[in-house]
Amino acid sequence: MSSGPIIELEGITKTFGTGAAAFQALKGVNMSIQRGDFVAVMGPSGSGKSTTMNILGCLDVPTTGKFRFLGTEVQSLNKDQRSLLRRRYLGFVFQGFNLLARTTAVENVELPLVYRGASKSERHASAMRALDRVGLAPWAHHTPAELSGGQQQRVAIARALVTDPEVLLADEPTGNLDSERSIEIMEFLGELNRQGITILMVTHEPEMADFAKTIVHFKDGLVERVENGNRVRHGKHEGVTA
C-alpha cells in the first residue's frame, strides 16, 4: 500500500433534493487522513459530519469532488463496487449497535465473513478470536437482548474487527452508553488504534473526542478547524490537513 494518505477528500460537495428544495449539506470539504490516525469528527447537528461519514464509509457518493480511498476514486464506483470496498477494507460501529436481534453474539460477528465466503469453521474460529479480543468470548452464545449496552457495543466492535479492516468507522459509538461504559469503549478503540487500525469517529462529546489524535470540527458544511498535536494521551500525531 502506498505511504500517502489513506483517505483524501477534494472539494467534496453533497446536495440533497433538487430545485427549490435542494439543500447543500457539504460545500467543498477538503481533508486527508493518514494511515494509523484516530480522527474524531465533531460539530453541531446539520454541520455535515454525518454526511461526510457516510461518504467516507462508501455508503454514499459526493455530488461533486473527489474521494480517494487507498488510491481508488470512490465517487466513480457503482453500488456493488462500493459494497466490495466496504466488505474488504471497512468496519462499522454504530450508535445503536445494530446487531441482529435473536441472533447470538458469535453469529453476529460471523456475519461479515459470510459475505467473504469463509467456510463455517473458519468463520466460527475468526469470530471467536474477535470476541476474545473484546473480552466477550464467554458471552458468545448470548443474544443481544441478554447483553448490556456496553457488551452489545463490544460485540459490534468485534463484528467490525473480524475482517481485519484498514479503517474503522464509528458513528457516535458511545451515544447510547453511560459515561463509565463510554470510557471503556473509548479506551478499547484507542488500544485498537495503537495496534494500527485507522479510526474515524463521529461524536458530539468533547470527552470522547479527547481520546482521538486529531479532531476535525465541522460547521455549515465545511471543515471549520482541525486540532492535532495536543493529544498528550496518545503521544505523537499524524496530520490531518484542511
Place this chain on the structure above:
Amino acid sequence: MFGTTLLLAMREIRRHLMRSFLTTLGIIIGVAAVITMVTLGRGVTADIEEQISSLGSNLYIVFPVQGERGQFRAFDEDDVTAVREQIAGVKAVAGQVDQNVTAIHNGQDWETKVEGVSNDFMDARGIDMDDGRRFTPAEEQAGSNVCIIGPTVLEEIFIPGQSPVGERMRLNNVSCQVIGVFATRGSVGGGGDDDNSVFMPLTNVQRRFTGNNNIGYMVISYDSAYDGDTMTNSLIDLLRERRVLLAGQANDFDIVDTAAINETVASTVGTLTIMVAAIAAISLVVGGVGIMNIMLVSVTERTREIGIRLAIGALAREVRMQFLTEAVVLCCFGGLVGILLGFLLSFSLSSALGFPFVFDPFINILSFVISALIGIMFGYFPARRASMLDPIEALRHE
C-alpha cells in the same frame, strides 16, 4: 455461499414458526387440493376402466336396432358364422339370446333370466367360474339341459354353504341340472344385475324358450393388432349385405366397441380431472400471493437488518438471494406438507368412496416443482425491493 443462504433462510423461518406456517397455508391447501383431485380422478378412471373391462376387452357387441320401418330384425346363427369366417382379425364370435323365466328350486321361486350362451361367449366376455365346470362341446352341440347359475341365483334359492353342482332346478317348465356357478361380473350400467342369470347352451334356449333361431346380440372378440376402423367397416359392410340394406338406408344394427368406450371414458374423466385440478391450482396462485404479502411485510420489518448487511458489504444480489431463498424454502415446505396432506386426503377419500387409490408420482413431483416456482415468482418482487434499499436509509429505519 448457497449453503449459508439456505441456512439463514431456515433460521429465519424457524424464528417465526407460526407465521411461516400460516404463510404457507395457501400453498399447502393448493398442493393438497391439486393432488387430491388428480388422484381421485385417476381412481375414478381406474374404477370405470375396471367396470368396462368386465364387459371383456377388445370386444364388439353387435345388436339389432329399430330399422327405418320400425321393425327389429334379429341375427341368427348364420350371421355368427359369416362374421367368424369373413372378417379378418376376429378371434371368436358368440351369439346370445335371453328370456325372463322363473327359477324354482327347493320349492322357492325366483324371477331371473335364462341366457343362451356358449363357452366362446364366456371367453369373450371374460366370465370366470366360481364352482363346477363349463359346457362340454357335446352339450353345446346337442343343447343339453345343463345350466350354469349366477351368484345371485345361487344366493336366492340354493342352500347357503352347499355346492349346487349336481342339483336339479326348474326354469319355467324346463328341468335342468346345475353344472357350475359363474363368477360375479358386477353391474355394468343400466341398473340390471348381471349376476341374476342362468346360462344354458344357446340351441337349448332357442328350442325350448324362445322357439326360434334368433340371436339377441353377438359378441365378437378381436385381435387388437388389427386396425379397428378397417375391421368395423368390413363388419358393417358384411352385415348390411346380409340384411339386404340398400345404399342410403340406415343401419338397423349397432356396433359397440369396448376399447372405444374405454378410451372415451378415460379421456372424458381425464378432461374433467384436468379441469378440477386447474380450479384447485388457482388456490396455489392465491397461496403465492400470500407468500408475497408476508415477504413484503418481512422486508419492511427487517429493513434495519438489510441495512446492516449492506453496510458490512453485502451485494444487492446477495440480499436478493437471501429473501428469494426464504420465499422458495417456505414454498417448498408448503409443497411437502401439501403433498403429505394430499396423500392422506386422497387415500381416505378413495377408500371412503370406494375407488381404487392410484398414486401418481408425476403429479406429486409436479406440484412440488410448481410450489418452488411459485416461491421464485412471488418471492422475486419482495426480494428485489429488499436489495434496492439504500443502506443509509435502511440503517436509520426504526
